[in-house]
Amino acid sequence: MEIKERIRQIRKSRNLSQVAFAEMIECTKSQVAQWEVGNNYPKLENLIKISKVFQVSTDWILMGVTPVPTDSLSELSANHDAAVWKDNHIAYLKERIRELEKREQASTNLKENLEGLQEFVLEQLSKIGGKNYQELRTALGDKLGTTLEVPRKYSILRHTSREYKILSYK
Numbered sequence: 001m002e003i004k005e006r007i008r009q010i011r012k013s014r015n016l017s018q019v020a021f022a023e024m025i026e027c028t029k030s031q032v033a034q035w036e037v038g039n040n041y042p043k044l045e046n047l048i049k050i051s052k053v054f055q056v057s058t059d060w061i062l063m064g065v066t067p068v069p070t071d072s073l074s075e076l077s078a079n080h081d082a083a084v085w086k087d088n089h090i091a092y093l094k095e096r097i098r099e100l101e102k103r104e105q106a107s108t109n110l111k112e113n114l115e116g117l118q119e120f121v122l123e124q125l126s127k128i129g130g131k132n133y134q135e136l137r138t139a140l141g142d143k144l145g146t147t148l149e150v151p152r153k154y155s156i157l158r159h160t161s162r163e164y165k166i167l168s169y170k
Contacts, residue, residue, distance in 0.1 A: 004038040006061050010054050011036075025049040 001009075011021045011032070018032040027046055034040040042050065042061075051058045059065040 001064055002038065003041060003062060004036050006064065007032070007042070007050070008036045010050065010056060010061075014054070024053050 011018070016024070018036070019029045022029045022032045025046060026049065031040070031042075031046070035042055047058050047061060050056070050061060057065075
């Protein structure tokens with residue numbers, strides 16, 4: 001199908017005369033007649049008017065190429081956006097899982113260290129028996145490799161009838 005046939009098809013599919021068609025795109029009846037017999041081609045401005053007024057692509061008028069409908073492009077764009085979002089979300093979730101696994105490992109290590117510290121504290125308590133609180137803090141500090149500074153209001157040990165008990169933190 002040639003340009004002349006596509007212009008005629010546009011006009012006839014809408015049941016328009018050459019005069020009515022010409023009025024809609026603001027040209028003359030003789031111009032439309034010349035296009036439809038193939039003696040002339042529409043100028044660019046007239047092609048654009050035909051395209052806009054009758055909602056057909058200039059690609060189709062000139063070459064018969066049917067473009068992808070705008071709805072399909074929107075759908076493709078939406079699908080692409082959704083796929084990108086999904087990929088980004090999956091990457092985020094994988095990173096979050098790695099972070100949680102690291103935290104879980106750190107928590108496990110901390111629990112093991114606290115259990116070891118608890119054993120050490122109980123061992124030190126049994127060794128020092130009725131000795132004072134300061135000696136216990138010094139022994140714990142030596143074990144931890146630091147000076148153990150525990151304010152009295154946060155004391156972890158309490159002497160009750162010659163036994164030391166570990167109190168929970170508040």
